[in-house]
Amino acid sequence: MGLSKNSQGGRPRPAMNVTPLVDIVLVLLIIFMVVLPNQEKGAAVEVPTLDHAEEDPDGPEPFSLSIDRNGRVFFESTALAEGEDARLVSLMNEAHGADPERKLMLRADGRVSYGRIRSLFGAAQEVGFPGVMMRVSGNPDRPTGGEG
Amino acid sequence: MGMDLGTKPTKKGRHTPEMNVTPLVDVVLVLLIIFMVITPALSKQIWLHIPNDPEDLPAAAVDPNQPLVVSVNDEGRIRINRDVVSDERFPERLTRVLAARGERKIFFDAHEDVPFERAAEALDLAREGGARTIAVMTTALPSGG
Numbered sequence: 682m683g684l685s686k687n688s689q690g691g692r693p694r695p696a697m698n699v700t701p702l703v704d705i706v707l708v709l710l711i712i713f714m715v716v717l718p719n720q721e722k723g724a725a726v727e728v729p730t731l732d733h734a735e736e737d738p739d740g741p742e743p744f745s746l747s748i749d750r751n752g753r754v755f756f757e758s759t760a761l762a763e764g765e766d767a768r769l770v771s772l773m774n775e776a777h778g779a780d781p782e783r784k785l786m787l788r789a790d791g792r793v794s795y796g797r798i799r800s801l802f803g804a805a806q807e808v809g810f811p812g813v814m815m816r817v818s819g820n821p822d823r824p825t826g827g828e829g
Numbered sequence: 830m831g832m833d834l835g836t837k838p839t840k841k842g843r844h845t846p847e848m849n850v851t852p853l854v855d856v857v858l859v860l861l862i863i864f865m866v867i868t869p870a871l872s873k874q875i876w877l878h879i880p881n882d883p884e885d886l887p888a889a890a891v892d893p894n895q896p897l898v899v900s901v902n903d904e905g906r907i908r909i910n911r912d913v914v915s916d917e918r919f920p921e922r923l924t925r926v927l928a929a930r931g932e933r934k935i936f937f938d939a940h941e942d943v944p945f946e947r948a949a950e951a952l953d954l955a956r957e958g959g960a961r962t963i964a965v966m967t968t969a970l971p972s973g974g
Contacts, residue, residue, distance in 0.1 A: 791946030
């Protein structure tokens with residue numbers, strides 16, 4: 682109230698210049714929106730949503746093996762045609778040999794039949810991966826993960 | 830040059846018109862925070878073991894003394910070894926079986942034609958039931974049942 686009287690008396694009300702703030706925040710927002718869906722390599726997949734999944738463990742970024750709803754398989758960014766399981770094994774062998782510490786991350790679309798997924802498990806077994814991290818999306822309504 | 834026009838009236842007491850950006854900033858900040866909070870929550874994982882010796886597995890599925898096998902049959906129903914269990918009762922049932930065996934390891938398989946989503950649901954319920962080590966089979970179970 683006092684302030685408004687002052688300004689009518691001719692002195693301008695002090696106002697913070699928020700334009701740079703808005704600029705920065707908008708840019709951050711756009712970065713988040715653009716980066717979020719493209720974070721992971723390979724096919725565009727809709728992974729299943731689960732309640733009892735775990736956080737990612739620390740360590741080097743895992744190799745990405747993905748399979749989209751049409752059954753197309755990608756290892757890292759390389760697309761493989763159906764029936765190219767031998768090529769997949771040799772690609773994975775090469776990658777695993779070069780860096781045995783890195784794990785394997787499976788990103789599979791929820792609509793793929795389990796038979797295809799099992800053949801990928803078979804390929805990973807042939808290469809000698811001790812297991813796979815199955816990528817799922819956490820249920821935002823139930824943020825408590827598994828306690829293991 | 831054009832700016833001079835604006836400054837002169839100000840000195841005489843009139844303000845230059847300013848847009849009120851506060852609500853805009855509020856909304857944008859809230860959006861930013863929502864994105865930042867949701868990002869880590871979205872990507873989670875379940876670790877699945879791949880046993881090295883595939884020959885062990887079919888035996889494990891038939892011998893009752895061998896590790897527990899959870900599977901999803903062609904109708905999408907969950908089975909503990911050979912018994913079909915409803916989704917609601919499965920976690921509790923699995924907890925009891927695991928407690929009786931004194932271990933938290935299960936083997937998992939699903940029928941070829943089951944969508945992966947359904948298999949993942951079964952894995953989720955198995956984790957709810959207390960399974961901590963989940964090993965997936967790389968060959969199909971010997972009999973569909």
